[in-house]
Amino acid sequence: MSHQFDVIIIGGGHAGSEAASASARFGARTALLTQRPETIGAMSCNPAIGGIGKGHLVREIDALDGLMGRAADEAGIHFKLLNRSKGPAVHGPRAQADRHLYAKAIKRLLAETPNLEIVCGEVADLIVKSGRVAGVICADGREYHAGAVVLTTGTFLGGVIHIGHEQTPAGRLGENPATRLAARLRAMDLPMSRLKTGTPPRLLRETIDWEALQEDPSDHAPEPFSRMTSHLPNKTLPCRITHTTSETHQIIRDNLAASALYGGAIAGRGPRYCPSIEDKIVKFGERESHQIFLEPEALPGHPGGDLVYPNGISTSFPLAVQKQIIASIPGLSHAQIAAPGYAVEYDHVDPRALQPDLSLRGIKGLYFAGQINGTTGYEEAAAQGLIAGLNAARHVSGASPLILSRDQAYIGVMLDDLTLQGVTEPYRMFTSRAEYRLLLRADNADLRLTRLGATYGCVGSARLQAFERARDAIEVAIRQASEPALNPAQLKQAGLNVSQDGRKRSIMDILALGQTIEDWSAIAPWYAELPRRVQDHLQTEARYGGYLQRQAREVKQLEAESDLVLADDLDYSKIGGLSLEMQERLSRARPASFAAAQRVPGVTPAALIALLAHVRYAA
16 A cells, blocks of 8 residues: 555545545545544434535535535435525525435445545654645554645544543544644644534434324425435435423533533533533523424434434433433433433634635645534535645645635635634534625525536536536526516416516516416426426526625625735734734734735724725735
């Protein structure tokens, strides 16, 4: 086995898998180096992919020919389009997955990837020469050399699991942490701190009073994540819904001192939008109950098919208290815990130490992706992994990096937020973080990104051809739907309330009205035969055309400012008119453009004027 590669990926989680695949798709000879190859693609926490904001990331990963969407479709056992009652900008596709099938799909997709080799080993050190990364050293002394390295360590970097006041060094229950690598990064004097996340106990399905609880069915006609998925192979399963009670809340209040979180054992901040049950009861004391979704972890007969994930009660209580909490919840009075919930605390690097391409300032060729950058969630990690892996491969080849802007992708929003503003708690993607939500819909991710991805070398020919067929079909449908062809009498006969003015209307005109036509085949048979995806696209373009045009104008107005590039080594202390505070804020954030400087928290309009004058004068 050769020890010389173009790119080395450290870690086989969601970020590492996408990084390895993207690097190899570009054509770089890539090594995925992980302690346990058998755990590649493991879903450490919730067995689900997507959601509000997160679903947009999955569609964008898929548009760039990544793995997550295809694996979720292969493993999906419960599909939901969240926010269906709201506008298309905030629709959130989500799939509950069979853990076993998901990991199996990721392993197969990686095994089918040319230029990729999976290597078993624990990385203990980095080889750095003259300010450039040159490879890694494993704990057993093996050396692997490469022109770029991507760190995707997840919760393993200095990881410690907390169950009550018991502490165990681990990155995941039963798996060793990356302690030597954590020490090496700290020795490099990187800006690092601790974060935490957690998971609920797993329950035995046969001990739950399943049929007594409210059913949460899968969508009747689910839509796949991936544009490459022709059909969804698995039978769907229902989830169930229950809730905490006043008894639950009292048990938690009585035992707060036993919780690792409130007993003082954990210093790291947890995710604001996915809090532990302890946090919910303390911070939302006025609430009488909190909803819990009981989600099957796999299909019956598969590994984990007897387990249920109680989404909503992540905890770091000792096992004895967890048992009391579970027994106090409707439907779970006799439920048995198969594995305890726990909190995991781990090291992360301040993402403001990274450039927008996810490379570390000061060491060329070293990239970071996933929870090491302060994010939480499979989708956020996978999106970063794809960008870091691709850019590492492009770096080795001498090509410029792919940097997505905030008006191009949710991935661009996330990376801009991280590298410009940093984090004080685990970062989670929401649609509210994007200024241009109507432009960045989950349904048009491929239209926004696939051609760009092909230009940058991460989209294969099969994906590109499928995209071009879909794009051409949409363009043809838009042209035909824009032609005035239906007179008022026809529309009235179809049940539409339109003015009888004799003016012919196009299908786009009709869709813009927002009125429902039950049977399009009577007035426009060709439209009735269009694929659902094309119909949905036409409806969105028709109903929100004015807003889409306005957002497009806003983007163009900002382009002039965005084009003003700020050098990474710009000395802010030399800019006249900047106070010491403004110099410190801008030096810490290192915005890549004037538009990015405008988003640095606390930077005043006067400071921006001084900066703009300096940049224009220098130009």
